[in-house]
Amino acid sequence: MNAIAQHLQKFKSELNPFNCQLIAVSKTYTSEIVKQAYDAGQIHFGENKVQEMVQKQEQLPKEINWHLIGHLQTNKVKYIAPFVHLIHAVDSLKLLAEINKEAKKCNRIIACLLQIYIAQEETKFGLSFAEAQQLLESDALKTFENISIAGFMGMATNTSNVAQIKSEFESLQLFATRMKEKIQLPNVALRHLSMGMSGDYKIALAAGSTMVRIGSAIFGSR
C-alpha cells in the first residue's frame, strides 16, 4: 500500500465511529496524485479554485464527487454547475440566487452549505450567525427550487489554543441545532456540519462534525 492509501485507511477507521465523511482536499496536487487516492477507494474530493476543479473533473473518473470548499465568485458558478456535488462556502443570497439559476439550466438541484464566520481572524469569508439566520428566513430563499441548503461550514482560528478552537466549533454546532428546529422549508435540510482540517479535525469531530476537509495529512505538505 502506498502512503496515500495508508493515510486514507487511517482516516476511514478514525472517522467511522463518528459517522463523519472524509473530503480529501486535493488542491495543488496533480490529477495523477488524486487518481492514486481514487484508486484507493476515495470518491469525495475538495478543491478551492473553480478552474483547478474543472480541469481535474475533466481528467478524472466521472464517479468522483467534487466539493467546492473555497470562496466562489458569482461569475464562475456556471463552470461548476453541471457537475459539482456540494458547494461548502456560500456566503450571500446573491450567490445562492446565481447557483439556483445555473442549477436550473442544468436541470439539477445543487446542495449548498452556508459558510459561517466563527474565527477570531480578519481574513476569512463567511456569514455571521445573524446574517445566516436572516438568509434562512428570507422570502427569496423560498423561491429557489434548484438549490438545497444541507447545513453549515466553518473554519476555526489558526491557533494552538485548543479551547478556543473547541468553543468556535461548538458555537457552530449550537447554531445548527437551533436552526434545525426553527427552519422548516422544502429546500432546507440541515444535516451537515463541515468542520475540521488536518490540524484541528479531532476537535471538530468531538464538536459534531459530519464532514472533515483533509488535505496535507493525506497527500503530504504542499
Ligand SMILES: *Cc1c(COP(=O)(O)O)cnc(C)c1O
Ligand atoms: C486547504 C483547505 C483545507 C485543507 O487543509 P489541510 O490543512 O491541508 O488539511 C480545508 N478547508 C479549506 C477551506 C481549505 O482551503
